Amino acid sequence: MRPATGSRAFAQPASTSSFNGLGATVRHPTGPHRHSAPARRAPALLFVHQGHRRGGNPLRPANEPGGRYVLGVDSGGSGLRVALAEAADPAGAVSTRSATPVRTSAAGIDPAHMLELLLPMARELLAGAGDPVPVALVVGAAGMATLGDGLRAELPAALARELGVGRLALAADGVTAYAGALGQRPGAVVAAGTGMIALGTDLGSWRRADGWGHLLGDCGGGAWIGQAGLAAAMRAFDGRRGGSAALLARAEERFGPAGELPGRIYPRADRPAALAAFAPDVAACAPSDPVAASILRDAARHIAESAAAVCPADGGEVALTGGLFNMGAPLLDPLHRELTAQLPKAELTPAAGDPLHGALVIAAALASDGLRLPRDGRLLFVP
Amino acid sequence: MRPATGSRAFAQPASTSSFNGLGATVRHPTGPHRHSAPARRAPALLFVHQGHRRGGNPLRPANEPGGRYVLGVDSGGSGLRVALAEAADPAGAVSTRSATPVRTSAAGIDPAHMLELLLPMARELLAGAGDPVPVALVVGAAGMATLGDGLRAELPAALARELGVGRLALAADGVTAYAGALGQRPGAVVAAGTGMIALGTDLGSWRRADGWGHLLGDCGGGAWIGQAGLAAAMRAFDGRRGGSAALLARAEERFGPAGELPGRIYPRADRPAALAAFAPDVAACAPSDPVAASILRDAARHIAESAAAVCPADGGEVALTGGLFNMGAPLLDPLHRELTAQLPKAELTPAAGDPLHGALVIAAALASDGLRLPRDGRLLFVP
Structure with a gap:
């Protein structure tokens, strides 16, 4: 066990995920902005690194060599965030957000409403990068495991049709939190805000503990x-x-x-x-x-x-x-x-980034055929 | 401390009070029935005992000597119960019930809806006893302390006008539970079902503990x-x-x-x-x-x-x-x-009876100017 490094090591921007309600949320009312969760450690992805990080510079135009793009989405109780990054550099993303949460009922998360919110935001980001066709897209959503049947049924075809994206995964927000924190390395991630869930993997399968909500668990959240x-x-x-x-x-x-x-x-x-x-x-x-x-x-x-x-x-x-x-x-x-x-x-280990970063990490892995995190029909659905 | 007498000593009919949701509720769809909570100990009331208990016999006609009647009401989440008894014999009551709970919103318990439910039930019971004018009436209601402003404002005049009743009290269901269990003797009563509240008195004032609901307390309920x-x-x-x-x-x-x-x-x-x-x-x-x-x-x-x-x-x-x-x-x-x-x-001490019995005990005390339980603007309001 590495010695405790104090609270600063774990400080990171608030996400919109359901477990993350305690963080101060900074809203950006208009336009894309530089995604504010720099990787503190390069994710151990298996694809070839195709370019250099370029600090605050704009994204490379799509027609330049290496300009392969991935999209990440983080959907939760306080809204929707979308990020675009080069597949080789998930930490160097631009992102945008909507304060409107995707409609969710007992029947599940509404796929039509998610598309209505997501598509204009994704197109805005893509336009800023010269309208590339994204190689992969990952949606992480609170409630994906239990309320995501509609998303799993409708999003793959709709996103292929609307954005031309060929590789897709739909992930529980716990999985994007995992990937954001530890990339594709084995271990355990505790994601806690209003609620509390732990997700672990040996890269063979996922194990989950708690995250059952305030009446049945979320103990310690x-x-x-x-x-x-x-x-x-x-x-x-x-x-x-x-x-x-x-x-x-x-x-x-x-x-x-x-x-x-x-x-x-x-x-x-x-x-x-x-x-x-x-x-x-x-x-x-x-x-x-x-x-x-x-x-x-x-x-x-x-x-x-x-x-x-x-x-x-x-x-x-x-x-x-x-x-x-x-x-x-x-x-x-x-x-x-x-x-x-x-x-x-x-x-x-300090968490490298937040769940939106995790969505990009998984998308980059899909883009390079390098997904090591275990697929799962509910937690990490790859159609 | 008297030795524990086992669960049987505390068994009693389920009431409709909010703290009482665990008991099996027996519904009587039509007409008055003999109230099923016999007093296990005669309440220590100060008025003169005016008659003998007569087991399952009908109530004494109002024109006979001693035929002074009191009404008790118990309102809670599973409906409304109304009981009529001779002031001298609260345990010998007849009662009726409605499975419809009184409408309650953030604005409070709806007094018009309570009257709409209560008056026909009270008139039915009074008709069965020869239409006496009741001497006193006590309404015990879940939420009376915090949601009873409307009841306190409107019920006294309305019940005087509609039933001719001159003496009235509006009580929290914890207070009717207290009076049902211990009569007017000092001590503490724990009322527990879905929730849990304790109410105690030295006959000078009330003390309350818990009853704060499932997110803030009701510990042990x-x-x-x-x-x-x-x-x-x-x-x-x-x-x-x-x-x-x-x-x-x-x-x-x-x-x-x-x-x-x-x-x-x-x-x-x-x-x-x-x-x-x-x-x-x-x-x-x-x-x-x-x-x-x-x-x-x-x-x-x-x-x-x-x-x-x-x-x-x-x-x-x-x-x-x-x-x-x-x-x-x-x-x-x-x-x-x-x-x-x-x-x-x-x-x-074994509880003598349930909250509906407690409403009758308080009404009988009012009828004889013998109220010893402390008045309180919210817990036991006597206008």
Whole structure:
């Protein structure tokens, strides 16, 4: 296990993925911009590197040698992001975003609505690069595994027809988070924001732990931490054992009088996000409040348990990605201790990039026939 | 502390109160029926006992001596119940029910809809007793404290006009549960079904603990137990530490494949009830499954903590009421141990009756100017 490098190593831009609700979201209202997640380590892809990184320069025109392009998409609760990069340089992408999330119902993620949002954004990016035909496209989406049947049925033909793209994969956002963090190397990635999921692979198959949502799991994620903090605040309000006066004071600052807290939480459609909004208060109290510190120790234990459940038995790398890990030492210190104890053979590695970067990494692998991450009918569907 | 008397002492008919969702609900489609919650101990009311109990006989005609009548109402998530009794004999009531719950929105419980449901039921009961003018009426309702502003503004005048009733109280369902269980004696009552709330009084003021709902508390209630059980099932499914194969098998029997559990829970409007539906499975596993047993021990500790937070410092009686306590020894054994440890001065008492009975007890107290339970603008509003 590599020594803990502190919170900075895990800081990265917020993505729109469902597990990532804690990060501050920077919106870019118009036009493409340089994708802001530089790779901290070159992904270990198998295709031949076809060009040099060129810092902030515009993308190479499509008619130049080596101008083979891939598209990546990240779809989640806070909107849709699309990125275009040279296949040889997924980290050197331009990207654009829409704050409109793709419509999702019990019937699934709406493929027509995704195309309606995605196609103009993709065409705008392609136009900026001289209208190349993209070699590969990867869509990562929150809910892809369970709500992606419509996407799997309709997107391959529609994207081939509309963009001429021949190679395609549809990935769960946990898979794009994995690829963004560790590329195609074996190991485990914990993606945490409002929720918490761990995904691991030995490159033979995927293992998943948690990510079951705020009522069935997501143990140690932002909603879990915030909920535990608010419950401790209400304990103090009632005079029950185990309450925290510090958390009660914070809860009243954020939500108003404690007696009216139910009315502030239950009517909201985004209850998990409302709970997660209190997680930073728990972290702020932890240095001086034993109840808050204990909540974060429990969260760290849960997160490490999920990582341990999915990490290959012979070790591999473990990376943490998502807004939760911006919380700093009150969470990361106990988490690094738990990871060292529960995963003695694993190497803790900074995440290279975010899920949008991961979509590009997978697309670049498809472009070069170098996909090593395991295909899976729900998690990583390659038609 | 009186020795534990086993689950039978706490068994009582399910009420429609919000905390009471676990009990089997017996519906009576038409007409009044003998109210099925006989008092196990005569409530210590201050008015003069004006007649003898007469078993299953019809109520005394209003023109006979002593024929002074009171009405009680219990409104909750599964409908509305109305009972009529002689003021001197709240346990000898006739009652009727509607399966339609009173409409409730973020703006509160709808007073017009409550009257629309309540008045025909009350008139039907009064007609059966020879159309007396009731002396007092008490409405107990789930949500009365926080969502009862409309009821407090409109019901007193409307009920006086429509039924001629002069004495009225509007009570939180926790207060009617208290009065149903302990009458007007000091102590603490834990009411638990899907949720969990404890209410205590020294007859000077009320103390409340928990009852904050499934995201902020209700610790140890049915939804809490079911949620902990399902989380342990998903841990086993993932291969995380702390999972229970027995609970996983039960969860799949009840809800289908574990991987599809989120789709069975999150789309439901009654998520707390869906979680609570798994609580009996946790109890069934507890004798042979250490994880399930540990969940119920934790639940027992939480319930006792709430009782301890509200019980008068010098002791008093403690009663348990609501469907949760039909769960039997796996919950009651650790709960009795916790109550003995946390409330050494309190006396564990079987609940005399349910919240509908409690509404009649309070109405009878109003009828005789003998209300001893503390008035409170939200919990026990007497205009």
